[in-house]
Amino acid sequence: MLDTVFIGLSLGSVLLLVALGLSIVYGSMGVINMAHGELVMIGAYTAVLSQIYLDINLFAAIPLAFVICAGLGLLIEKLVIRRLYNRLFDTLLATWGVAILLQQAIRLEFGLSFFGIHVDGLGPGLQSVTVPKVLSEPIMLGDFVLQPYRTFIILISIVLAAFTWFLMYRTRIGQQVRAIMRNKEMAAACGIDVKKINALTFAYGSGLAGVAGVMMSGFKTVMPDMGSAMVVDGFLVVVVGGVGSLVGSIVASGVLGQLTSFVAFFSNDIIARAVVFAVVICIIVWRPRGLFNYKGR
Amino acid sequence: MLQLESVNSFYGGSHILHDINLEIEKGKIFAVLGRNGVGKSTLLKTIMGLTSSMTGKLLLNEDDLSTKTTFSRARAGIGYVPQGREIIPDFSVKENILMGRFADINGKVEIPELVPELFPYLMDNLNRAGGLLSGGQQQQLAIARALATNPDILLLDEPTEGIQPNIVEQIEECIITLNQKLNLTIILVEQNIRFAKRASHGFVFLDNGRVVLTGKGAELTDELANKHLTI
Numbered sequence: 001m002l003d004t005v006f007i008g009l010s011l012g013s014v015l016l017l018v019a020l021g022l023s024i025v026y027g028s029m030g031v032i033n034m035a036h037g038e039l040v041m042i043g044a045y046t047a048v049l050s051q052i053y054l055d056i057n058l059f060a061a062i063p064l065a066f067v068i069c070a071g072l073g074l075l076i077e078k079l080v081i082r083r084l085y086n087r088l089f090d091t092l093l094a095t096w097g098v099a100i101l102l103q104q105a106i107r108l109e110f111g112l113s114f115f116g117i118h119v120d121g122l123g124p125g126l127q128s129v130t131v132p133k134v135l136s137e138p139i140m141l142g143d144f145v146l147q148p149y150r151t152f153i154i155l156i157s158i159v160l161a162a163f164t165w166f167l168m169y170r171t172r173i174g175q176q177v178r179a180i181m182r183n184k185e186m187a188a189a190c191g192i193d194v195k196k197i198n199a200l201t202f203a204y205g206s207g208l209a210g211v212a213g214v215m216m217s218g219f220k221t222v223m224p225d226m227g228s229a230m231v232v233d234g235f236l237v238v239v240v241g242g243v244g245s246l247v248g249s250i251v252a253s254g255v256l257g258q259l260t261s262f263v264a265f266f267s268n269d270i271i272a273r274a275v276v277f278a279v280v281i282c283i284i285v286w287r288p289r290g291l292f293n294y295k296g297r
Numbered sequence: 298m299l300q301l302e303s304v305n306s307f308y309g310g311s312h313i314l315h316d317i318n319l320e321i322e323k324g325k326i327f328a329v330l331g332r333n334g335v336g337k338s339t340l341l342k343t344i345m346g347l348t349s350s351m352t353g354k355l356l357l358n359e360d361d362l363s364t365k366t367t368f369s370r371a372r373a374g375i376g377y378v379p380q381g382r383e384i385i386p387d388f389s390v391k392e393n394i395l396m397g398r399f400a401d402i403n404g405k406v407e408i409p410e411l412v413p414e415l416f417p418y419l420m421d422n423l424n425r426a427g428g429l430l431s432g433g434q435q436q437q438l439a440i441a442r443a444l445a446t447n448p449d450i451l452l453l454d455e456p457t458e459g460i461q462p463n464i465v466e467q468i469e470e471c472i473i474t475l476n477q478k479l480n481l482t483i484i485l486v487e488q489n490i491r492f493a494k495r496a497s498h499g500f501v502f503l504d505n506g507r508v509v510l511t512g513k514g515a516e517l518t519d520e521l522a523n524k525h526l527t528i
Contacts, residue, residue, distance in 0.1 A: 178385075185347055186396075189367055191401070192399045
């Protein structure tokens, strides 16, 4: 049973990393970023490629993936999203387009070998990451088997969630992001450069997605469409937790992670997914703005 | 000095303000008057850069702000207190006030000197959520936030609207004090003619987005008000 709780915690941790970025970006910019999952995928490929070509391990791949995905996010914001502010459906379609573009670009370069097809110049099979030895050998604690890699994922998520909280609630840049989330016009009238802060927010959210990708590369097959499912799960967390709510994202990812883990333990993954969707539907019917949203006069 | 030269303002395809020409001298209170829907709030939003687009010239102390974004105008010295106050409900009183400091990028991140004197209630409740304050207290907070931008000119959109009478007097006194102590230029959109007569050094009546009459404060009479404000 403790194993199940632990698996739920690690699932929730990856969900949290994906959802944090989505939540901040949607909350401050009103952009539903359909390419967020592909940024997770790019993060995972960064881990794979850096291991092969730069001979660096998973620990070093974390900051590298953050920087690469943040840079890519900055580029997407400047080239696409900035031109489509306040046009929800247009940004949705445009970011979906970006998602397909990224997915196909990666599939062209690295993806064919997954199907056993090897074409010269299109790259070798690059679908797995070797987890450092210190994270791969289970530790026995009485009857409980502690999986170091899952523990590592949980710790990284806690550290990044705490850092994000600090950034958002204890720094002037975080105050600007929160002000834009609540009232963009008034934020600008108070001297906040909304475009610049939005670009930085998007880059930070993309960087978090990259870290989530590195984390996933250690226990999931790295493939071009691995991010598509993640973006759906991430949005479930955002919707349940409440848009822009850090606490909401933490609670929702914990609840959904545990729910998936427990239902899968007693039945299977498919039923677990169905149950998660049913619970999410019930929650949004009961609280359309999520479990945690702000109130005021 | 703030100058508007042949200013037109638009919300999308709707042409709201037509050929506005105004000159507002430094250190004066200037009242913008007119019936509902004639473009008074739009005039302030246009000055702040919050409408979809504008044509014409907007000069603050001879700096051309016509093509500047909202945040650049705030940093150039335009402070804004919108209708409905628009404070951030889940920010503390302190956070709401300090939001204004983003406009003064080289200044210290601290509450402006005059705020404790003008709004002691706010100073006693710095950690309270802004959304929990009464309407009058929120209005004080919105003014304190605008003061934190260190403005040369303050745009006040119906600051006494929807506020209980005893607080209205406090707000009025505060506006006059700001003008006198800081030599602050104030553009005041106001339905309350009594206060406009008492405080303003100059006025403009708008109708259908056009200037129909301008004058000095002393020339603002009840007859004029009746003529231009009655429906």
